[in-house]
Amino acid sequence: MSKVYDVVIIGGGPAGLAAGLYASRARMSAMIIEKAKWGGQAGTTEELENYPGSIEMPTGPKLMERMKNQAEAFGTELVKDEVLSIDASEKIKKIKLGSGKEISTKTIIIATGAQPMMLGIPGEAELRGKGVSYCATCDADFFAELEVVVVGGGDAAVEEAIYLTKFAEKVTIVHRRDQFRAAKSIAEKAMKNEKIDIMWDTVPEEIYGDGIVEGIKLRNVKTNEVTDFRTDGVFMFVGTKPISDFAKGVVEMDAKGYIKADEEMRTSVEGIYAAGDVRIKSLRQVITAAADGAIAAVNAEKYIEKNFEN
Amino acid sequence: MIELDKDNFDSEVLQATGPVLVDFWGEKCEPCKALMPEVHALAEKYGDKMKMCKLNTTQNRRLAIGQKVLGLPTFIVYKNGEKVKEISGAENCTPEAVENLIKENL
Numbered sequence: 001m002s003k004v005y006d007v008v009i010i011g012g013g014p015a016g017l018a019a020g021l022y023a024s025r026a027r028m029s030a031m032i033i034e035k036a037k038w039g040g041q042a043g044t045t046e047e048l049e050n051y052p053g054s055i056e057m058p059t060g061p062k063l064m065e066r067m068k069n070q071a072e073a074f075g076t077e078l079v080k081d082e083v084l085s086i087d088a089s090e091k092i093k094k095i096k097l098g099s100g101k102e103i104s105t106k107t108i109i110i111a112t113g114a115q116p117m118m119l120g121i122p123g124e125a126e127l128r129g130k131g132v133s134y135c136a137t138c139d140a141d142f143f144a145e146l147e148v149v150v151v152g153g154g155d156a157a158v159e160e161a162i163y164l165t166k167f168a169e170k171v172t173i174v175h176r177r178d179q180f181r182a183a184k185s186i187a188e189k190a191m192k193n194e195k196i197d198i199m200w201d202t203v204p205e206e207i208y209g210d211g212i213v214e215g216i217k218l219r220n221v222k223t224n225e226v227t228d229f230r231t232d233g234v235f236m237f238v239g240t241k242p243i244s245d246f247a248k249g250v251v252e253m254d255a256k257g258y259i260k261a262d263e264e265m266r267t268s269v270e271g272i273y274a275a276g277d278v279r280i281k282s283l284r285q286v287i288t289a290a291a292d293g294a295i296a297a298v299n300a301e302k303y304i305e306k307n308f309e310n
Numbered sequence: 311m312i313e314l315d316k317d318n319f320d321s322e323v324l325q326a327t328g329p330v331l332v333d334f335w336g337e338k339c340e341p342c343k344a345l346m347p348e349v350h351a352l353a354e355k356y357g358d359k360m361k362m363c364k365l366n367t368t369q370n371r372r373l374a375i376g377q378k379v380l381g382l383p384t385f386i387v388y389k390n391g392e393k394v395k396e397i398s399g400a401e402n403c404t405p406e407a408v409e410n411l412i413k414e415n416l
């Protein structure tokens with residue numbers, strides 16, 4: 001019979017890497033499966049000053065690289081593959097991978113996180129990679145000495161707007177409310193920045209351009225007035241959606257696809273846990289994701305002790 | 311894979327006969343770098359049927375913008391100097407999607 005893991009963690013962001021670290025330190029056999037890039041969303045967030053201890057090297061990619069190395073150093077197996085489905089009908093759970101492999105495990109921690117949401121306005125999909133972007137670290141370089149619009153008002157939008165001022169000549173934040181949802185310290189930093197303009201109560205209606213972004217149509221939600229705003233790029237940070245399709249019908253979720261889990265990270269299925277942004281929760285941050293991962297790993301260990309003989 | 315820059319882009323891509331794949335990547339694009347091993351594997355697999363190239367946009371910004379690329383990762387297939395198909399964005403550029411892009415344009 002092939003190897004049965006103690007825990008298989010799906011997703012290599014802060015939640016998954018913390019879970020791997022805690023599981024490996026508890027001497028459990030642990031594997032993390034990541035389909036794209038290690039570090040998740042935090043791996044492409046340049047300005048990351050709110051993770052305790054990261055102030056001297058406050059970049060997401062560096063912090064996530066250290067987390068990955070730490071989990072690996074304690075023995076977590078790191079695998080690049082995509083999870084297609086989970087079979088939880090028996091005590092030993094099976095995970096089907098894109099490569100064709102099947103993994104057997106006593107417990108599963110789902111830490112797949114979330115990805116940026118698209119607004120779905122005209123021009124948005126067509127001009128992707130032509131000036132419409134969801135990743136400031138990836139694409140900021142292109143906009144040196146150009147002007148960009150940032151859509152959104154949460155932490156991600158305002159932090160990335162500040163980051164973009166290091167490249168772009170001018171950054172205009174377009175936000176549908178009359179104040180930011182972002183943390184006050186970040187909001188204040190943005191409002192003091194001379195390169196940043198803010199348009200409150202404004203939503204984008206359409207992005208246009210001939211093969212490349214030339215402008216955006218903006219509507220004031222109070223007056224309904226539509227204005228044409230010339231710009232070279234549009235960065236969208238309008239929220240996220242969970243990555244949980246592979247677990248549909250296995251664990252309980254809300255209508256948006258966020259997984260239901262209790263304070264111990266237990267989902268509706270025994271031996272399956274959810275940690276990080278993919279779970280229903282009020283604060284989606286690197287620090288809360290890492291905490292979730294640790295809690296999930298400890299509870300997975302308790303579950304194995306109770307339910308499996310060694 | 312052939313490393314492209316402003317000196318060889320015309321001869322290797324625009325004046326080439328047959329299909330050419332260009333991987334537009336950047337030094338600060340983490341999704342691009344994560345994808346690189348898979349792209350190299352695809353280049354091995356299909357290299358005899360399609361010319362496989364990559365362009366570092368951090369070093370060749372103007373060249374990329376000239377090709378109307380302002381977002382990463384982006385993969386474009388050229389045939390006889392014309393763009394025939396492209397995909398862009400981290401969640402669209404999976405290894406499977408890149409392989410399909412290659413297979414559809416052989």
